[in-house]
Amino acid sequence: MSDKFQMFENRLSKVYRHLRKTARRQGITCFRIYDRDLPEFPLIIELYEEKVYVAEYQSQHGMDDDAYDEWLRDSMNVVAKVLEVPADDLFLRTRQRKQNRQSQYEKLDFSKEELVVQEDGLKFKVNLSDYLDSGLFLDHRITRHMVREEAAGKKVLNLFCYTGSFSVYAAAGGAASVTSIDLSKTYLQWAEDNMRLNGLFDPAKHQYIHADVLQHLDELKLNTYDLVVLDPPTFSNSKRMKDFLDIQRDHVTLVNKVLLTMKKDGVLYFSNNLRRFELDEPAIEAASIKNITKQTEPFDFQGKLLRHCFRIIK
Template sequence: VAAIRRAEENARRMGLGSVVRVRARQLSDITKPTHQTMETGLLVVNPPWGERLSTTAAAEKLYSALGQVMHSEFSGWNAAVLAAQMSHAKATGLRSHKQYKMKSGPIDIALFLFALDEANKLRQTQEKPLDDGGVSQQDLPTLSTGGEMVANRLRKNLKKLSRWREQEKVTCFRIYDADMPEYAVAIDMYQGAIHMAEYAPPKTVNEVDANRRFDDVIDAVQVVFNVSSRGDIAVKRRKKQRGLDQYERVGRRNQRLLVNELGAKLWVNLFDYLDTGLFLDHRPLRERIQREVKGKRFLNLFCYTGVASVQAGVGGARYSTSVDLSNTYLEWFRDNLAINGLSESRHQIIRDDVLNWLASGTSEYDLILLDPPTFSNSKSTASDFDVQRDHVSLIRLTMARLAGDGVLYFSNNNRRFLLAAEITEEFDVEEITKSTLGPDFTRSTHIHKCWRIVRKVSGFTWPEAAH
């Protein structure tokens, strides 16, 4: 009631008291104005976005009810509806022909436009019985032709990976990786939870078509995995990242999930960052490190959330040192150590610029993982870092920290990266990329490149055979 009075007072102050009418109504009671005939008009709605509701499912039910009112009471009009998620707009059951992204404080929202004409049919789902997963089929979307194609591919991939997953006890893996180019999405499972990421389509692709295809994929995921609410799927609309953009928060759920990998427990966050805290493509490399590290000194450079160091600890490393510049991810790493009962006294965490740290010390290590970003910059460093430009000096500095018979694993995810000839001339280098990709990444052969680097054996010649 107080809000109604304030709105009326504001209208009077603007000289619109005789034009603007303010009423308190239930959503189900809203109709077209009756004081005169209005065949056309504009309905503007700012519902709760889910931030003010208890669950995403509650928000979607509200938007569904709004769609019913828009369709039944405002035929011939246009509508503009604010929403924080695409799933909310889709829950109206009506097709939005245009979206405008904007901010409401820290929250990303969008204004969805609807033409409420005869061509914009209200989508209805028929009542169906419960399936084996306990989710009512009426809560699941009806798939378009494209959505059905994606669903079939998901089922095929799951069947193909099932034996491997069971034998290796893999619970975090990639399900789909742009298998069909027009649906350019990566879909991962983290111990039953779904994470879905799409790179922004090229400018040549129509935005409406791209959004429709993206919706088709989400619908397919809901149907295949019996997910009734879109809000339970971690959805990221990706774009090319520069510098520290990849580390910025994109959400505020603070909802972590504990997963298992190779005998280690690991924290992931599927909603709040572009990345989840666990790079699934590096699983075979982490397994190799765990297998080789027993009794050795391990160094993890650009350590991120420290997963490789945790695996080294589980594998029996003598001790480890991990270096990164991000406070956020080093704290995450600390949580990963703690949940596995690993102490910081044995697994040292250092916040520093990797190049500076390498140049300022002399300690040696038997096994080193060097996995730099493609590009980075920071207020804490004087210059930026480019892996193609800087990898020669970086590898030389790292090799200076390698014990005589030690091994360096060098990896990066720059798809255009070329290893400089100086490195292959100075060191014994073997590319091992293929062996560091699991069965779930057979379609993603360019997701990273990896080399095994050791010192060249010099000063040794075979003795001549006796005559």
């Protein structure tokens, strides 16, 4: 084994040993192990119980095709060895640095490697083979828990709901109703599946709306919701969206529109993944704004969390 791969193996072994202990202590079975720690290995590695998900970020590696294939094969061998998983339980996705919302929806594969995993006593369907993301964003583990803790009796709105993990947490926390909105029928169906997995599917209480959030906000009733989750894409130029979304440019308009749908003293959890994002606080029409990025940072993302999270009270 070359020095480069030995260095990768040593690094991966060290972080896995450390994180596994913390995960075991906290009863967590799905967590991120490695996040581009070494520039020569631009990989993200996540454990989903018995299976391992590896996402490779495209980089200027300068290798020809044969050398690259060999590098990838040797890298996966190191991952399988350190994590002690058979090669069949390793799932590799190659992704580019910039993805728009449309590409997130596009199916990449049809092998349908689906499994049900547990988080915080709840069940979620993940798919490690067919999409760019697994269906469960591990970096919001703590934020989801916070939503469940304050959902009892509340009318909850989950915008850009993706596979509905926040919706499941809210319903599990005793929400009076949960409205989930997304542009993808695939993900809305996935959200319904997650509700069913937890015995929470109840069409009389919980709604799933297929819509462009930017347009649909104008159709929502004012002063209605007690608790809202807003986790939009950083950029989106999807053909299915009427407007082009740029979260830095558009966040004030978006957040203020959401606040109009909320009751007084309602709570909005607003997050986004733009690394250099700056919230224009004076322009937000809210009673209070608290940056909770640090307190929602899970143990497996410490020092590597790129997203921002705010708790905004109307």
